[in-house]
Amino acid sequence: MAFWFGAVPMFVVPYLFWISQASEKEADVVKIHLASKIYSPDARSRWEIRDQSGQYKVVEAVTSSGQHVRALTPTQIKKALQVESPALAKFYWYCTLSFILPFFGYALVWFFLRRLGQHNMEDKRVRGAEEIVTPEKLNAMEKSKEKGT
Structure with missing residues (x-):
């Protein structure tokens, strides 16, 4: 119960909070950073990112000769996105929180x-109920009950 109602929600909450704020x-x-860790290092791909208005733009690099390159390897895209x-x-901070908070939850x-x-x-004891009653004590209680009747 403590796992499902304490640890699991505290693992998920930081990610939900990040999604709502990002x-x-x-x-x-x-997404591009995580995908670049999975892709083959030699594979060139076209990477898209949204700008401030929400429109998708292709990430491109300018080579030393002045050419614009749109197909980048994962290491190149990581270098291109170092500005971000x-x-x-911020994302890795929320990841760290999601691994620490479940223990507290x-x-x-x-x-x-x-x-x-x-x-x-305690409620059972206040009412006078006893969890374990010996046979001798039960006999004594019955005898006192019979005398009182």
Whole structure:
């Protein structure tokens, strides 16, 4: 219970918070960065990113000879997007939070459930119920009950 109601939500919440705060451009930068880690280092691809107005633009590099190159390798696209490193740093900060917060969420729910269990046990004792009754004590209770009748 502590896992499903404490750890799992605290793992997901930082990502949801990042998604709600990140701009389209920041999301594209992170998506390209993560995809560049998976792609083959020799494969050239056309990488698209959204600008401030939400329109897709192709990332292109200018070579030393002045030519515009649109098909970039993963290492080249990482170098081209170094300007956008604050977006990546912010995403990795939220990733770090998503690995730390589940421990606190688990502990919080576990302490709450433990406390709730202790209160339930106290309620039984307040009413006079006993969990384990020996046969001698049960006989004594029955005899006192018969005398009182």
